Amino acid sequence: MSDHKRIDMQVPVFGAGIWHFGQYVDRYATDGYGPPVNTLEAINLAGKVEDLSVVDLTYPFDPVGLSVADVTGVLKMNGLRAVAVTPQIYTRRFSRGAFTNPDADARRAAIELVSRSAEAARELGCDYVKLWPGQDGWDYPFQADHRQLWKFSVDAVRELAETFPDLRFAIEYKPREPRNAMVFSSVARTLLAIEEMGVPNVGILLDFGHSLYGGESPADAARLAISRNRLFAIDVNDNYRGWDDDMVVGSMHPIETFEFFYALVEAGWQGVWQLDQFPFREDSVQAATDGIRVMKRIHRAVCALDRQALQAAQRSQDALAAQRIIQNALYGPYEG
Template identity: 65%
Template sequence: MTQRYGAGIWHFATYVDRYATDGYGEPRTILDAIALAGQVPDLSVVDLNYPFFGGDFSNEQIGAGLEQAGLDVIGITPEIYTRVFAKGSFTNPDPGVRRLAHELCTEAAGVVRHFGADYVKLWPGQDGWDYPFQVDHGALWKNSLDGVGQLAQENPDLKFVIEYKPREPRVHMSFDSVARTLLGIEKIGLPNVGILLDFGHALFGGESPADAAQLAIDYGRLFGMDVNDNLRGWDDDMIAGSVHPIELFEFFHVLRRNGWEGVWQLDQFPFREDSVQAATWAIDFLKRVERGLDRLDMDALAQAQARHDAVAAGRIAQDALFGVD
């Protein structure tokens, strides 16, 4: 099987932050971003924000842009984290806003069907709390699960993936870790709800990404993944492999050992870098990871791990990843 590589289309957008409020480049539409994504060698699929940014575009217009760029769609990410959802999407205290979030996700489900994508990706970044005593934790968690569960029940033909993260924009997000997200999914109890595991979110949350992946796989809930990098103190969304190459290698080792097959996807925010070059560098490194996995002495590694021999296991992994291609 030939490994497929993907990226969130936001990788090719331009960004603002609270300092450079005028942005780090000229604004781009989603069609501009799709055209740039098409310039990246080996990139074959993209995750699209919904509503489509930069203009009023139809599915047909987006489809034409994708065809010209030679790209398919893996997922649709409804923007349930914008200003109207400042106090939450599924957990908003206003039932009208909760309905709005449901309607937006339902529209996104229709877009998934239109493009034959794999899933609706749910990143409820505003769901959570900021201060002690701000929320009734039981009610908040129930609303989180009810919101996802209703969507999954109404759309049994589609997959819904939850991308967890410890914090930002909320000080504490409702789906904050692999364990808590798995507990919620098991409580929902539907087969079409799973996890999209973001490598950088696991790092940021103090998890081992490899261990988080194994846990999600053990429960049959790893439906998707994406990679980036950070310095562990924040969700920096840096270029994959630029800071934690060995942990990234272990993460993909766990995926291969368990027979997990899916797109290796980038979730990067190259604020100051050329977006095409940043994606190309990341995918080139992921291809090195592939070759390293092919070289990895699995029997010797299993023996070292059975002894909990960190030195031997580390040498085996380093030789495989950094050996001469």
């Protein structure tokens, strides 16, 4: 097949957040959907998923006191690698904020927790430390001085990046939840903050679902981050666009999911295709298996896409021609 027909036949590395295999809680089922699952048990579940190679681990590990050596042993036993560590700076302890908490001691505690996470990530050989400061923001007008929240956030991440220059930090932005408004709420705001930090080892983790319900085009957001060499990682899932539902990838927006992955492959981005799904009522191993199978199908479609024809349609901004081309790749030729 000619070059314009295939972009890259290399199969991506597939990963998942370890929380995919955990216990889920909401305000209606406060005792959880299913039994508690500790870190080692979750890793064992992840090891049952075909084609899953890496996991993002939350820190501190569960139970508290579980060593990096213990985690490493179970990862190896399951043929897995830790791609990232995510410090839990979004829990009840930081309900008034992590980096933006009005209490200076709480802000320092958040930085110290991330520092311990970074040390664990270094020992595990991770690609990055993920920062999701979900409690950093505000709920009401006039609640906070926006200039102060911005400065707290920028200064904290800059300090961490400078303290660990050998590690990469990926900020996962999100429009809202648990706060009604978050400091790192969009790709543009996060890139602006990173520019202000002035450090080379801070980038973005682009969550497809966050981008969707934040009113962005995930493909456009990815290209914007890639253009500044700041797309460090991705999480994929799907939703109804009104909330962060974290459904199985491709279940709601297959065309936009296809466009997102096309943007990554076309740009030569080489990161992990990572699941961030919340199977509240579904079997977690099956949900991960299904999500990876969807991504593999999308990858095959991206590689089969008539790139030359698509680029011609895009140059003329011919929407219908572009749709026919991508539908042929994704669903097969129309036969009448």
